[in-house]
Amino acid sequence: MTSTITIPAAIPRAAEGKIAQGEVAGEKRTSRADELRINEIFYSLQGESSRVGLPTVFVRLTGCPLRCGYCDTAYAFHEGKTRRLADVLAEVATYDTRYVCVTGGEPLAQHACLRLLSELCDAGYSVSLETSGAIDISAVDARVSRIMDIKTPGSMEVDKNLWENLGFLSIRDEIKFVITSEADYLWARDLLRSRKLNDICPVLFSPSFTEVTALQLAEWVLRDQLPVRMQVQLHKVIWGEKRGV
Numbered sequence: 001m002t003s004t005i006t007i008p009a010a011i012p013r014a015a016e017g018k019i020a021q022g023e024v025a026g027e028k029r030t031s032r033a034d035e036l037r038i039n040e041i042f043y044s045l046q047g048e049s050s051r052v053g054l055p056t057v058f059v060r061l062t063g064c065p066l067r068c069g070y071c072d073t074a075y076a077f078h079e080g081k082t083r084r085l086a087d088v089l090a091e092v093a094t095y096d097t098r099y100v101c102v103t104g105g106e107p108l109a110q111h112a113c114l115r116l117l118s119e120l121c122d123a124g125y126s127v128s129l130e131t132s133g134a135i136d137i138s139a140v141d142a143r144v145s146r147i148m149d150i151k152t153p154g155s156m157e158v159d160k161n162l163w164e165n166l167g168f169l170s171i172r173d174e175i176k177f178v179i180t181s182e183a184d185y186l187w188a189r190d191l192l193r194s195r196k197l198n199d200i201c202p203v204l205f206s207p208s209f210t211e212v213t214a215l216q217l218a219e220w221v222l223r224d225q226l227p228v229r230m231q232v233q234l235h236k237v238i239w240g241e242k243r244g245v
């Protein structure tokens with residue numbers, strides 16, 4: 001079976017109207033360089049990526065310019081408090097772990113996120129960033145491990161992929177696809193093969209929690225002998241759909 005969905009034959013040039021840092025749901029943010037709008041900070045097990053299972057502090061930033069159909073953090077679109085960078089670092093330091101994950105929303109939608117990432121690295125943390133792939137990642141501190149989505153057609157946001165980002169990824173980063181159907185899976189598989197994505201960095205395939213079962217995705221990956229890491233969201237296996245875990 002072949003996908004009828006078109007994949008980009010070449011990495012396109014920057015799209016007209018691409019999403020810039022600081023743009024959230026069509027609004028331009030004008031936050032101070034040392035302030036961030038924070039949705040929540042919490043301590044839990046990392047549920048995804050090659051860091052799965054590691055006790056980690058999560059810093060969730062408010063705001064996202066995308067609206068994926070499967071989004072499970074819509075509460076982060078608007079809820080949050082403006083906090084000073086020093087205050088965020090002090091709260092992170094109350095937990096006894098070296099792992100910090102900056103997530104959202106779309107963290108890069110806030111300018112001060114870049115400074116937060118660098119200051120966390122300076123403080124000695126092993127830092128990961130979860131990003132939608134829709135905003136330029138080139139200025140992110142090279143010490144950060146970037147977990148970058150490629151949005152599939154089933155996400156309803158495939159047009160937001162900033163393909164130039166593929167050129168900025170390195171072996172310490174990871175590409176993530178959330179798969180919503182077999183058509184989505186085939187689209188991702190064909191893109192993986194044509195772009196040799198697994199030569200750039202590890203590639204993660206994740207079933208959309210309510211749309212594809214882990215068993216279905218596992219069978220497709222094994223059938224096609226794909227060089228990817230299939231993952232389920234460990235925190236949902238343990239705690240279900242719950243905030244702050």
Ligand code: SF4
Pocket residue numbers: 064065066067068070071072073074104105106132
């Ligand atoms: S990019 Fe992430 S936070 Fe934003 S809408 Fe999509 S799933 Fe939700």
